[in-house]
Amino acid sequence: MSQSPVELKGSSFTLSVVHLNHSEPNIIREALTEKVKQAPAFLQNAPVVLNVAALTPDADWLQVQRAVTDAGLRVVGVSGFHSDEQKRSIQSAGLPLLTEGKASRVTKVATPPPPPPPKTRIISTPVRTGQQIYARGCDLVVISSVSSGAELIADGNIHVYGMMRGRALAGAGGDTSSQVFCTHLAAELVSVAGEYWLSDRIPSTFYERSARLFLQDNILTIESFN
Numbered sequence: 001m002s003q004s005p006v007e008l009k010g011s012s013f014t015l016s017v018v019h020l021n022h023s024e025p026n027i028i029r030e031a032l033t034e035k036v037k038q039a040p041a042f043l044q045n046a047p048v049v050l051n052v053a054a055l056t057p058d059a060d061w062l063q064v065q066r067a068v069t070d071a072g073l074r075v076v077g078v079s080g081f082h083s084d085e086q087k088r089s090i091q092s093a094g095l096p097l098l099t100e101g102k103a104s105r106v107t108k109v110a111t112p113p114p115p116p117p118p119k120t121r122i123i124s125t126p127v128r129t130g131q132q133i134y135a136r137g138c139d140l141v142v143i144s145s146v147s148s149g150a151e152l153i154a155d156g157n158i159h160v161y162g163m164m165r166g167r168a169l170a171g172a173g174g175d176t177s178s179q180v181f182c183t184h185l186a187a188e189l190v191s192v193a194g195e196y197w198l199s200d201r202i203p204s205t206f207y208e209r210s211a212r213l214f215l216q217d218n219i220l221t222i223e224s225f226n
Helices: 025-038 061-070 084-092
Strands: 016-019 047-051 074-079 120-123 132-135 139-142 151-154 158-164 167-170 180-185 189-192 195-198 211-216 219-223
Touching: 025 061, 047 061, 061 074, 061 084, 120 132, 132 139, 139 151, 151 158, 158 167, 167 180, 180 189, 189 211, 189 219, 195 219
Parallel strands: 016 047, 047 074, 120 139, 132 151, 139 158, 151 167, 158 180, 167 189
Antiparallel strands: 180 211, 189 195, 211 219
16 A cells, blocks of 8 residues: 555644734834844744734734744744634634643743843053943953043943043942042043042142042042052
């Protein structure tokens, strides 16, 4: 007897589920595109099931499907429908319906946690006039010179191990425990958590010498750290 050209057999697959909480295609496309960018190796062209339990029957299912596809995912079915009207509108758009059983192996899309912010940003080249360097959420270390007209900004501490002639603003996010450390202090402006000195406020005994600046009782203070 010749073998049939096709056979139907039962099987199971692990699929990701996209829970839609909004029916606006542009919002769906933007949100899913961002998630795919976070884990392209896992999500790009991945087959997914749309859970529409939070949506109303009047959603434009063709446009919803297109938004998901534009984001780089492939819709293989729809689950979570809660009324006959919603079921019919989904079927009329040509989308297959799936029922999630108690033992279903279908899982939600897991968004990978963002990488931890760097603890320190290190700059090993001279900071030229007109340059601005911002260390968001961390300390800033410059192991070269900082020219006049350059600006260093850090949410944490600032360390400069060359001639410091520009502006240094530590604790930019309001951290009053931040400090500025310079081996050769000749800054135009130094600031800690918004409290600042212009160059004429820096004591001459610290000019072009090592110094650290910090807040003491909310007052900008300078000391030698040698």
